[in-house]
Amino acid sequence: MHPVSLKNVSKIYQLGAVEVPALTDINLEIRGNCFTVICGPSGSGKTTLLNLIACIDRPDRGEVSVAGQPAHAMSDDALSDFRARHLGFIFQNFNLLPVLTAYENVEYPLLLTKMPAAQRRERVLAMLEAVGLADKAANLPGQLSGGQRQRVAIARALATAPKLVLADEPTANLDSQTGAAIIALMRKMQREQRVAFVFSSHDAMVQAQADDTVLLRDGRIVSVTRGEPLEDAAAAELSA
Numbered sequence: 001m002h003p004v005s006l007k008n009v010s011k012i013y014q015l016g017a018v019e020v021p022a023l024t025d026i027n028l029e030i031r032g033n034c035f036t037v038i039c040g041p042s043g044s045g046k047t048t049l050l051n052l053i054a055c056i057d058r059p060d061r062g063e064v065s066v067a068g069q070p071a072h073a074m075s076d077d078a079l080s081d082f083r084a085r086h087l088g089f090i091f092q093n094f095n096l097l098p099v100l101t102a103y104e105n106v107e108y109p110l111l112l113t114k115m116p117a118a119q120r121r122e123r124v125l126a127m128l129e130a131v132g133l134a135d136k137a138a139n140l141p142g143q144l145s146g147g148q149r150q151r152v153a154i155a156r157a158l159a160t161a162p163k164l165v166l167a168d169e170p171t172a173n174l175d176s177q178t179g180a181a182i183i184a185l186m187r188k189m190q191r192e193q194r195v196a197f198v199f200s201s202h203d204a205m206v207q208a209q210a211d212d213t214v215l216l217r218d219g220r221i222v223s224v225t226r227g228e229p230l231e232d233a234a235a236a237e238l239s240a
């Protein structure tokens with residue numbers, strides 16, 4: 001089963017009396033355990049599509065299925081509960097809570113689950129270690145660089161072992177060198193945790209790292225480019 005499936009999806013924004021068709025008749029399947037990038041020019045519908053996949057918004061027409069659940073038909077409460085349990089988020093402005101330490105920011109989503117304290121501590125420390133920030137656990141976000149903040153955000157997004165991680169322009173506020181390191185880290189974490197990552201990005205470097213690329217223009221899909229599935233690539237490497 002694909003972690004995300006959209007069937008005949010359309011989204012129209014109402015701007016006063018004017019209807020703005022942001023997405024028109026989108027049919028798309030996002031593969032599991034893959035790095036998928038949504039790209040396209042400004043205004044082409046990337047954020048709108050990501051918000052539908054993220055269960056932040058609902059379509060005006062069509063069906064959105066996320067991790068087997070019909071997101072288009074769920075109530076607001078059910079959607080927010082579903083987001084907390086099954087999805088991870090990485091934002092371009094990091095969205096860390098400024099009064100919480102790096103440790104506490106990563107712990108925060110786990111407090112919403114009923115994970116026992118000792119297991120929670122183990123998980124937080126393992127995630128901070130995995131993103132290379134074990135020694136910064138006690139720092140507040142204001143005491144970290146942009147790249148380090150985004151590392152905390154990656155650890156936080158993956159702490160609950162989500163089925164899907166969504167990232168809206170995750171490198172937009174980073175210099176190109178730090179952005180490249182963050183993308184490499186996300187790639188490593190995506191493989192290790194065997195989770196599907198879906199990004200929106202203008203960044204050619206992000207696009208170059210993708211398994212699958214979805215190109216949008218004027219709210220429609222122009223092309224979907226699929227790379228080799230990870231399992232096949234690994235098998236080919238082994239048999240070479």
Ligand SMILES: Nc1ncnc2c1ncn2[C@@H]1O[C@H](COP(=O)(O)OP(=O)(O)OP(=O)(O)O)[C@@H](O)[C@H]1O
Nearest residue numbers: 013014015020022041042043044045046047048049
């Ligand atoms: N809240 C809104 N109300 C009205 N129109 C909107 C709203 N949000 C987006 N739009 C319109 O919907 C279309 C798609 O917008 P969207 O933000 O999804 O594009 P995008 O590809 O993410 O753009 P960018 O790369 O500039 O962030 C655009 O024409 C935009 O003007």
